[in-house]
Amino acid sequence: MCGIIGIVGTGSVQERLIESLKRLEYRGYDSAGIAGVVDGHVQRRRAAGKIKALEDVLAGDPLNATVGIGHTRWATHGGPSTRNAHPHTAGRVTLVHNGIIENYSELREALKAKGRTFESDTDTEVIAALVDSELGSGKPPVEALKAALDQLSGAYAIGVLIDGEDDLIMGARKGSPLVVGYGKGEMFLGSDALAVGPFTNRIAYLEEGDYVAIDHGQARIFDVAGKPAKREIRTVVASAALVEKGNYRHFMEKEIHDQPEGCQRTIAAYVDTLTDRTAILGGIDFAGLERIQIVACGTAHIAGLMGKYLIEQLADLPVDVEIASEFRYRKPSLRAGSLAVAISQSGETADTLAALRYCQAAGMQSAAIVNATESTMAREVDVVWPIHCGPEIGVASTKAFTAQISVLTALAIAAARARGKIDEAEEQRMVRVLMEAPRLIAESIQLEEAVRLVAVEIAKARDVLYLGRGPMYPLALEGALKLKELSYIHAEGYAAGELKHGPIALVDDKTPIVILAPFDSYFEKSASNMSEVMARGGQVVFITDPEGQRHAPAGARVVVTAPRCDPLIAPLVMSAPIQLLAYYVAVQKGADVDQPRNLAKSVTVE
Numbered sequence: 001m002c003g004i005i006g007i008v009g010t011g012s013v014q015e016r017l018i019e020s021l022k023r024l025e026y027r028g029y030d031s032a033g034i035a036g037v038v039d040g041h042v043q044r045r046r047a048a049g050k051i052k053a054l055e056d057v058l059a060g061d062p063l064n065a066t067v068g069i070g071h072t073r074w075a076t077h078g079g080p081s082t083r084n085a086h087p088h089t090a091g092r093v094t095l096v097h098n099g100i101i102e103n104y105s106e107l108r109e110a111l112k113a114k115g116r117t118f119e120s121d122t123d124t125e126v127i128a129a130l131v132d133s134e135l136g137s138g139k140p141p142v143e144a145l146k147a148a149l150d151q152l153s154g155a156y157a158i159g160v161l162i163d164g165e166d167d168l169i170m171g172a173r174k175g176s177p178l179v180v181g182y183g184k185g186e187m188f189l190g191s192d193a194l195a196v197g198p199f200t201n202r203i204a205y206l207e208e209g210d211y212v213a214i215d216h217g218q219a220r221i222f223d224v225a226g227k228p229a230k231r232e233i234r235t236v237v238a239s240a241a242l243v244e245k246g247n248y249r250h251f252m253e254k255e256i257h258d259q260p261e262g263c264q265r266t267i268a269a270y271v272d273t274l275t276d277r278t279a280i281l282g283g284i285d286f287a288g289l290e291r292i293q294i295v296a297c298g299t300a301h302i303a304g305l306m307g308k309y310l311i312e313q314l315a316d317l318p319v320d321v322e323i324a325s326e327f328r329y330r331k332p333s334l335r336a337g338s339l340a341v342a343i344s345q346s347g348e349t350a351d352t353l354a355a356l357r358y359c360q361a362a363g364m365q366s367a368a369i370v371n372a373t374e375s376t377m378a379r380e381v382d383v384v385w386p387i388h389c390g391p392e393i394g395v396a397s398t399k400a401f402t403a404q405i406s407v408l409t410a411l412a413i414a415a416a417r418a419r420g421k422i423d424e425a426e427e428q429r430m431v432r433v434l435m436e437a438p439r440l441i442a443e444s445i446q447l448e449e450a451v452r453l454v455a456v457e458i459a460k461a462r463d464v465l466y467l468g469r470g471p472m473y474p475l476a477l478e479g480a481l482k483l484k485e486l487s488y489i490h491a492e493g494y495a496a497g498e499l500k501h502g503p504i505a506l507v508d509d510k511t512p513i514v515i516l517a518p519f520d521s522y523f524e525k526s527a528s529n530m531s532e533v534m535a536r537g538g539q540v541v542f543i544t545d546p547e548g549q550r551h552a553p554a555g556a557r558v559v560v561t562a563p564r565c566d567p568l569i570a571p572l573v574m575s576a577p578i579q580l581l582a583y584y585v586a587v588q589k590g591a592d593v594d595q596p597r598n599l600a601k602s603v604t605v606e
């Protein structure tokens with residue numbers, strides 16, 4: 001989603017605004033722009049497309065400012081074009097915005113009736129016009145901003161420049177995050193810690209409804225009621241170095257390779273290596289819980305489905321998993337004795353956050369499995385269960401997925417023990433198995449070359465089916481999601497048992513069918529499904545383990561043999577082949593791997 005940077009600097013800010021916008025590219029965007037105060041007046045430079053297009057504009061028309069704002073836009077209201085690119089200007093006000101103003105058409109009509117004209121199709125321009133109107137009625141900048149904010153419904157994080165103010169950027173947040181960065185004689189605003197990461201690691205997170213005025217030496221923060229507020233300044237670890245690609249071509253490739261270490265760090269935080277027992281922070285009484293309600297979106301939702309298999313099977317604790325955007329609007333029946341668990345890499349996904357708040361309002365205890373430990377979700381829940389895989393930049397989630405499953409596996413073991421479903425010796429055995437996962441994931445990643453060869457074939461397909469049973473079913477969903485978001489090939493994941501109930505009609509000799517089946521208790525049935533597919537000319541890519549390879553019916557077009565492992569960690573070990581497959585198909589097709597079209601990394605609007 002849209003990214004924001006603001007700098008009140010001591011030297012030229014053009015290069016640094018661009019540097020920050022490049023850090024924000026991972027969020028997904030379709031146009032970019034910057035603005036700065038030049039000789040007392042705000043000037044803008046904008047371009048549709050990639051930041052390179054903006055740099056081309058700046059090469060011919062540099063922006064010589066020491067105070068400036070920048071933006072990467074992911075289109076919501078109005079198509080991706082230079083005209084709709086931020087910053088937007090109305091009178092003396094120029095601003096950038098992340099979020100959606102829900103009452104914008106009403107406000108726009110009211111402003112038009114007063115003689116205002118609009119040059120873009122965006123909701124953002126309305127905010128600029130409102131602030132300008134308030135300035136026009138004689139209010140000083142911060143009061144004008146507050147008066148405008150009070151008229152908005154919806155979500156926003158904004159950065160504002162005012163003509164004639166060359167030592168001021170104002171900001172505000174509601175629904176979308178915004179951070180203040182504290183430098184040496186300079187101050188920053190950013191949509192996340194990564195935006196200001198190249199310049200400072202001392203940041204304060206604004207709270208819901210906060211607004212702020214920064215100058216070169218200070219930030220004046222006000223709460224939703226307009227009272228001066230203090231927000232803790234934290235030193236964060238999202239340093240510039242952590243988000244480099246290193247020797248990899250793409251962040252996604254790097255992040256797939258990061259997984260053994262990411263899972264190791266994550267697992268280490270949930271087990272006690274001296275006793276081989278689980279060690280879950282937060283004091284949740286798993287024995288006393290009635291049920292768990294997981295809410296999440298996309299890949300995080302699929303991790304939640306995997307959690308359901310694990311927790312119900314090991315701990316006999318009912319788990320409901322629901323897509324957050326559906327959950328909150330269908331008025332689900334909730335019980336206070338349940339635990340709400342939000343799963344989110346970013347901790348900022350608007351639908352997941354709203355679903356979480358819905359559960360909290362019903363009196364449920366809440367927890368969040370997040371990567372961004374400073375995120376809104378992390379700050380609003382009773383218990384934070386962090387993953388420790390480091391910043392994930394590729395839009396396609398990979399290392400966050402396996403780290404989320406690592407946490408869910410540890411939780412399932414702990415819940416099983418707390419509920420008397422396993423004894424201490426079994427808990428220790430399972431913990432030891434879990435600790436083997438990073439090594440086996442590393443082995444699985446070594447299948448890279450074999451998978452790359454499969455990808456050359458899959459890249460020619462129009463449709464691909466993924467099938468799996470038990471925990472391999474969510475993984476089939478994940479394989480299909482990865483393939484479609486990265487390579488734009490239509491793909492569907494199905495429970496293999498569902499094949500005969502419809503999807504088998506799709507099977508022909510042009511449709512590759514990826515079957516995920518390690519040699520586990522589901523294997524024989526998956527092998528039967530494989531035979532059914534091959535009998536109809538289907539081209540099977542069989543992802544299994546050495547034992548599964550030995551027992552498989554002959555005739556698979558390709559067999560990818562992942563390391564043999566305990567079924568407990570098969571979801572972790574089998575993840576790398578499907579991620580690599582999607583990655584290499586995208587590379588083969590020349591797709592934009594780290595920023596697939598139309599997608600955003602962190603979906604902060606509904």
Ligand code: M6R
Nearest residue numbers: 298299300344345346349396397
């Ligand atoms: O930040 P979150 O984990 O809440 O994001 C949820 C989804 O938007 C995300 O997993 C998305 O589906 C990815 N593009 C999948 O690769």
